[in-house]
Amino acid sequence: MQPIFVNDKPIYLTTKVEKETDFKNFLLKDADIELIIKTLSKKSINSIRLIGPKEDKLLKSFKKKLPNVIAGGGKVFNDKDEILFIYRNDKWDLPKGKTEGKESIEETAIREVKEETGIGKLKIIKPLPNTYHIFKRNGKAKLKITYWYEMYSSFSGKFYPQLNEGITEVKWLNAKEVNQALENSYSNIKLLF
Template sequence: MQCIFVNNKPIYLTTIVEKETDFKNFLLKDADLNVVLKTLSKKKINSVRLIGYSEDKLLKTFKKKLPNVVAGGGKVYNKNGEILFIYRNDKWDLPKGKAEKKETIEDTAIREVEEETGIKNLEIIDKLPTTYHIYKRNGKHKLKITHWYKMKSDFNGKLYPQLNEGITKVEWLKEEEAYKALENSYANIKLLF
């Protein structure tokens, strides 16, 4: 089952039909995304399930319904085991951003983390799960596909929030501070912890 978030509510892509309770079912291939999103915005609806026939084609079919924005980001650790967080739009987040033409997704992730935080000496350690969320820009919905990487850095200089991107703070958080920050974060970021 694949999960795409709209704000903090999930759209599940699945092949299993279940009796509706606090969620609604739609057939994936016929679903009108405007109707799906309007349904998901209702208070009594906690999720939407888009039902497909083939597990391996669910995501591919869904991606065709919206313009895709590919991004890369990082969950960065320092030598003390602290995690690098940014604060933007009154929420804690991890640094990430859109890929540029002819740039590998790994290069995107490193560049964006550096630009948004001022950190240097980044090294990718491992691939983390890819997250999906729908957002609205200029009146149009888009699907953001973020490729995440576990990274490390020995950087101990001053961190600089990228103010022109709306980032107001950049901080190293200890594990218990990170879990506290996640209480005021996004559902797709919580999946990385």
């Protein structure tokens, strides 16, 4: 089941109808996104299941329900097998951002990591799973689709957090520190670990 997050609560796209407990079922073809967001805000509801007939068409059908914002980001490793994290809006996160102009998604991912952290010497190793979350801008719901890449950098210089993006800290974290950071991170980031 593909999760799409609203804050830290998931909407699952599925073909299976299950008896409701701490979740609600909706038919994907009739889904009202505003109603779904409102339902997910209730404390008694932990998730939403959007049910459609064909597994391979669920995500494509869902994407048509909202304006899509395309972003790219990186899970960057260094020589010590540490991972690059940013601290923004009181949460640990990975660097990412929206595409600009006609750049490729790979170019977006590298540019955004550089802009948000100040590091260089980036090399894409392989693609990682995409993540999806719904956010609101000017009262309108949008679907952010983030294409993630595992990256490597031998960078060892000074970090430059992108303050105008609310980033207050950039750090290489070891395995233990990563686990601690993930306790105060987003659900879609946790999917990448």
